[in-house]
Amino acid sequence: MKIAVLPGDGIGTEIVAEAVKVLNSLDEKFEMEEAPVGGAGYEAKGHPLPDSTLALAKEADAILFGAVGDWKYDSLERALRPEQAILGLRKHLQLFANFRPAICYPQLTGASSLKPEIVSGLDILIVRELNGDVYFGTPRGTRKAPDGPFEGAREGFDTMRYSEPEVQRIAHVAFQAAQKRGKRLTSVDKANVLETSQLWKDVMIDVAKQYPDVELSHMYVDNAAMQLVKAPKSFDVIVTGNLFGDILSDQAAMLTGSIGMLPSASLDKNNKGLYEPSHGSAPDIAGKGIANPLATILSAAMMLRYSLNKAEQAERIEKAVQKVLEAGYRTGDIATPGCRQVGTVEMGDAVRAAL
Amino acid sequence: MKIAVLPGDGIGTEIVAEAVKVLNSLDEKFEMEEAPVGGAGYEAKGHPLPDSTLALAKEADAILFGAVGDWKYDSLERALRPEQAILGLRKHLQLFANFRPAICYPQLTGASSLKPEIVSGLDILIVRELNGDVYFGTPRGTRKAPDGPFEGAREGFDTMRYSEPEVQRIAHVAFQAAQKRGKRLTSVDKANVLETSQLWKDVMIDVAKQYPDVELSHMYVDNAAMQLVKAPKSFDVIVTGNLFGDILSDQAAMLTGSIGMLPSASLDKNNKGLYEPSHGSAPDIAGKGIANPLATILSAAMMLRYSLNKAEQAERIEKAVQKVLEAGYRTGDIATPGCRQVGTVEMGDAVRAAL
Ligand SMILES: CC(C)[C@H](C(=O)O)[C@@H](O)C(=O)O
Ligand SMILES: CC(C)[C@H](C(=O)O)[C@@H](O)C(=O)O
Numbered sequence: 001m002k003i004a005v006l007p008g009d010g011i012g013t014e015i016v017a018e019a020v021k022v023l024n025s026l027d028e029k030f031e032m033e034e035a036p037v038g039g040a041g042y043e044a045k046g047h048p049l050p051d052s053t054l055a056l057a058k059e060a061d062a063i064l065f066g067a068v069g070d071w072k073y074d075s076l077e078r079a080l081r082p083e084q085a086i087l088g089l090r091k092h093l094q095l096f097a098n099f100r101p102a103i104c105y106p107q108l109t110g111a112s113s114l115k116p117e118i119v120s121g122l123d124i125l126i127v128r129e130l131n132g133d134v135y136f137g138t139p140r141g142t143r144k145a146p147d148g149p150f151e152g153a154r155e156g157f158d159t160m161r162y163s164e165p166e167v168q169r170i171a172h173v174a175f176q177a178a179q180k181r182g183k184r185l186t187s188v189d190k191a192n193v194l195e196t197s198q199l200w201k202d203v204m205i206d207v208a209k210q211y212p213d214v215e216l217s218h219m220y221v222d223n224a225a226m227q228l229v230k231a232p233k234s235f236d237v238i239v240t241g242n243l244f245g246d247i248l249s250d251q252a253a254m255l256t257g258s259i260g261m262l263p264s265a266s267l268d269k270n271n272k273g274l275y276e277p278s279h280g281s282a283p284d285i286a287g288k289g290i291a292n293p294l295a296t297i298l299s300a301a302m303m304l305r306y307s308l309n310k311a312e313q314a315e316r317i318e319k320a321v322q323k324v325l326e327a328g329y330r331t332g333d334i335a336t337p338g339c340r341q342v343g344t345v346e347m348g349d350a351v352r353a354a355l
Numbered sequence: 356m357k358i359a360v361l362p363g364d365g366i367g368t369e370i371v372a373e374a375v376k377v378l379n380s381l382d383e384k385f386e387m388e389e390a391p392v393g394g395a396g397y398e399a400k401g402h403p404l405p406d407s408t409l410a411l412a413k414e415a416d417a418i419l420f421g422a423v424g425d426w427k428y429d430s431l432e433r434a435l436r437p438e439q440a441i442l443g444l445r446k447h448l449q450l451f452a453n454f455r456p457a458i459c460y461p462q463l464t465g466a467s468s469l470k471p472e473i474v475s476g477l478d479i480l481i482v483r484e485l486n487g488d489v490y491f492g493t494p495r496g497t498r499k500a501p502d503g504p505f506e507g508a509r510e511g512f513d514t515m516r517y518s519e520p521e522v523q524r525i526a527h528v529a530f531q532a533a534q535k536r537g538k539r540l541t542s543v544d545k546a547n548v549l550e551t552s553q554l555w556k557d558v559m560i561d562v563a564k565q566y567p568d569v570e571l572s573h574m575y576v577d578n579a580a581m582q583l584v585k586a587p588k589s590f591d592v593i594v595t596g597n598l599f600g601d602i603l604s605d606q607a608a609m610l611t612g613s614i615g616m617l618p619s620a621s622l623d624k625n626n627k628g629l630y631e632p633s634h635g636s637a638p639d640i641a642g643k644g645i646a647n648p649l650a651t652i653l654s655a656a657m658m659l660r661y662s663l664n665k666a667e668q669a670e671r672i673e674k675a676v677q678k679v680l681e682a683g684y685r686t687g688d689i690a691t692p693g694c695r696q697v698g699t700v701e702m703g704d705a706v707r708a709a710l
Binding site for chain 1: 436438442490510576584585602
């Protein structure tokens with residue numbers, strides 16, 4: 001089995017190196033091939049998602065992704081900016097199902113900006129649709145406004161759209177995820193305003209009939225943003241569109257106070273997937289050897305479970321991470337008084353030792 | 356000067372009655388005329404925004420609005436649902452500038468789900484554009500997908516759009532608000548993905564040249580949702596579009612833990628405005644006499660300041676509210692051990708007595 005390793009920019013190289021180290025110390029061996037992506041792709045080949053990188057990603061059984069982005073590419077035209085790499089991979093590989101768990105580790109509850117009683121034991125899963133919505137909808141661009149009170153003025157425009165089969169496939173993924181957990185699914189939309197959301201909601205209600213054991217509820221996105229602040233533990237699984245999912249999954253991740261711990265998976269219909277930490281490329285701390293590699297190591301564990309069918313190995317890694325946390329190892333982002341503060345490489349070593 | 360009083364549904368009638376009582380006890384007298392809106396409009400005249408209500412709102416100098424919505428209207432077609440009243444008023448009266456302060460009152464810091472050190476002293480202002488974006492963009496509807504991987508399937512679609520003059524006018528409002536406060540403005544967009552956002556951002560940068568005393572920064576909406584959780588006090592004024600503003604302003608309000616205290620104003624270009632509490636119609640507690648009227652009373656104060664040019668009277672009301680909080684009066688939503696827990700009417704009476 002072959003893994004495409006795409007470290008990307010900023011801290012991406014450092015954290016991916018630790019995940020690769022951990023994978024290499026399993027009994028099972030994997031073929032791994034590295035390629036440049038994001039700013040690194042642009043530097044190497046003039047494009048954030050070079051053809052050769054895309055080809056490797058297509059050919060591989062799974063993709064381990066670091067992070068992309070750096071201020072220095074801000075002035076490039078949008079098509080050449082690092083983020084296009086991740087959007088391109090999602091689209092070309094049809095990775096439509098994004099799993100983003102927000103888990104508050106017992107050892108790290110204090111890192112949250114929320115009161116401990118609000119977040120301790122938090123364990124929610126956000127299932128975000130990743131191939132549609134206003135992210136990819138056409139037509140889009142700038143033009144003279146064709147109508148309305150500002151007719152003739154220059155305007156920017158995008159198209160928000162979701163079709164029935166698109167919503168159905170993410171609905172099935174979300175219902176099945178809920179079946180394996182607390183059996184409660186909250187579909188988040190803005191059906192009181194948007195036609196796209198009304199269709200989304202109608203399809204959710206329809207698909208729910210096939211999952212009588214799962215309790216489906218609906219929530220407007222503004223209310224969801226409130227309830228995540230007020231009572232995050234009231235959720236089990238949330239399913240939502242690409243745009244709302246972008247916002248709510250980041251909000252939920254930050255509730256835990258330890259976004260440096262949170263992995264994510266983006267899957268196609270055959271469970272081939274791209275695995276990346278929930279956090280970004282953090283160019284401000286890149287190259288300093290202080291980034292937290294645990295989200296990436298846990299993403300590698302998700303990869304073993306979902307795409308490579310090695311659930312036992314995944315569990316071994318997750319247990320090893322638990323052990324290093326219990327032993328008090330902390331990178332700077334999750335450090336507390338009295339902990340054993342370590343750098344990126346030492347943290348990777350600690351996980352390997354705990355395996 | 357004439358005030359249109361639109362109590363609406365749920366707790367709307369109860370809380371607006373208290374605000375009217377407070378207004379009536381000022382030396383200055385105002386003409387007030389009441390009309391049904393939302394579910395009440397539908398019951399009385401078959402439409403959430405009856406023509407006569409809209410006419411009154413147009414003719415008045417300011418509008419005091421309660422809240423609209425109730426589960427029992429959920430099965431009506433969208434055009435007849437209560438929310439259409441507020442969308443219709445915003446659109447017909449061109450109320451494009453929504454001011455939503457998120458303030459953590461010193462007496463109520465404990466009500467927040469966030470740690471006291473994260474929210475104590477919080478005082479941010481969200482300026483939300485209210486007439487454009489995907490809320491009102493056309494074309495919209497359901498159709499057969501005209502192209503893409505699901506061509507021919509039924510889809511829901513909406514159009515996100517912003518024109519230059521639309522962004523300019525909200526930019527000026529936001530820069531001027533920032534000038535009167537901490538002189539820091541954060542423009543929130545998703546310019547790494549959306550054409551609409553790129554235009555938004557370009558216009559913000561352009562308008563900023565006229566306000567050299569205000570420091571403008573830009574933030575992606577997903578990051579803004581994170582920073583609001585992590586370090587809400589790092590913001591001064593946030594300006595954003597209709598959809599992102601809907602989500603972020605509710606999130607920010609909930610950070611304070613006392614959304615029952617937060618007023619809002621929606622203004623047109625001449626400072627005529629609609630004033631309403633930030634919270635909703637809470638049908639579950641309607642008619643029980645326990646709703647918190649303070650957000651509505653503070654909305655009336657905002658009305659005096661912005662639309663009726665009575666800043667002194669506004670301040671009198673705001674000081675009276677401070678006094679009742681200091682005296683320990685609390686409705687159930689903000690009650691703490693040892694407080695003087697009161698109902699809606701008693702709270703209104705307490706404010707009147709403190710005037
Ligand atoms: C980088 C950006 C395009 C991307 C998104 O908006 O999806 C990121 O925020 C994410 O959530 O993975
Ligand atoms: C009721 C709804 C249409 C409205 C909105 O989305 O604008 C509300 O959430 C608000 O923020 O005033």
